[in-house]
Amino acid sequence: MKNILEAPFMVETVRTLTNLYRLGWAERNGGNLSYLLYDEDIDGYLDTNKIIRNIPMSFDASEIVGKIFLVTGTGKYFKNVQYDPEANLGIIRIAEDGKSCDLLWGYKDGGKFTSELPAHLMSHMTRLKVDPENRVVMHTHATNTIAMSLILGPDEKEFTRALWKMQTESIVVFPEGVGILPWMVCGTNDIGVATAKKLENCRICIWTTHGIYGTGKDLDEAFGLVETVEKAAQLYMLTVGQDRRNEIKDSELRDLAAVFGFDYRKDYLD
Ligand code: 2HA
Ligand code: ZN
Numbered sequence: 001m002k003n004i005l006e007a008p009f010m011v012e013t014v015r016t017l018t019n020l021y022r023l024g025w026a027e028r029n030g031g032n033l034s035y036l037l038y039d040e041d042i043d044g045y046l047d048t049n050k051i052i053r054n055i056p057m058s059f060d061a062s063e064i065v066g067k068i069f070l071v072t073g074t075g076k077y078f079k080n081v082q083y084d085p086e087a088n089l090g091i092i093r094i095a096e097d098g099k100s101c102d103l104l105w106g107y108k109d110g111g112k113f114t115s116e117l118p119a120h121l122m123s124h125m126t127r128l129k130v131d132p133e134n135r136v137v138m139h140t141h142a143t144n145t146i147a148m149s150l151i152l153g154p155d156e157k158e159f160t161r162a163l164w165k166m167q168t169e170s171i172v173v174f175p176e177g178v179g180i181l182p183w184m185v186c187g188t189n190d191i192g193v194a195t196a197k198k199l200e201n202c203r204i205c206i207w208t209t210h211g212i213y214g215t216g217k218d219l220d221e222a223f224g225l226v227e228t229v230e231k232a233a234q235l236y237m238l239t240v241g242q243d244r245r246n247e248i249k250d251s252e253l254r255d256l257a258a259v260f261g262f263d264y265r266k267d268y269l270d
Pocket of ligand 2: 030031139140141186210211
């Protein structure tokens with residue numbers, strides 16, 4: 001077997017989590033990540049016949065039985081992942097019963113997956129129906145996005161319009177807009193169901209006064225979505241309370257979509 005710590009998916013995940021910490025979006029044990037692995041990712045790196053232990057889950061994931069995910073550990077700090085991936089991350093396979101998972105690697109100090117596993121796996125189930133190539137669900141405590149949620153509240157049209165009007169890139173990168181949940185207790189099946197529902201129509205879900213979920217085909221896409229939303233939110237916060245004379249106009253957003261040729265939430269523009 002080759003060293004799994006050198007597998008490209010592992011190297012990229014560790015770098016991404018380290019980045020999220022350095023950006024200040026993953027204080028303490030904040031944030032969590034799940035990454036759907038394909039056979040070719042783990043071939044030669046992991047013996048999938050060896051089950052370390054079975055871990056119960058609190059919800060039904062029958063739809064994705066047999067799928068294998070790299071998942072951050074509960075209570076673990078993104079800051080520390082690079083120094084000990086095997087303690088801070090785990091590779092799980094959804095077991096036959098759909099209600100538990102087999103640990104194939106990691107959580108070496110007896111730990112288990114993130115408390116947000118319901119939101120992650122429910123989001124994967126939803127996104128795979130919309131986009132069979134979706135592989136990543138990323139949750140992080142993006143600072144300005146949270147700040148903006150303190151001001152605007154959970155109105156998706158108002159929030160999306162504000163993000164689109166701050167910078168040209170916004171509507172290009174997330175033309176479907178952002179989903180937003182009102183404040184909810186985190187770590188529950190309920191917030192998982194609500195998050196997955198939002199992700200039927202978009203790839204981003206903001207949790208009011210908590211953080212953001214970004215999804216995508218790979219780590220770059222999920223990360224790119226999160227950082228573009230966060231950048232727009234930063235611009236919003238830098239200019240809040242000031243006379244914004246040069247916000248992008250609705251007609252200009254329409255021009256952008258016409259020239260770049262993408263579809264977008266037309267009902268969000270006046
Ligand atoms: O894992 O971010 O939402 C810690 C969290 C909970
Ligand atoms: Zn969180």
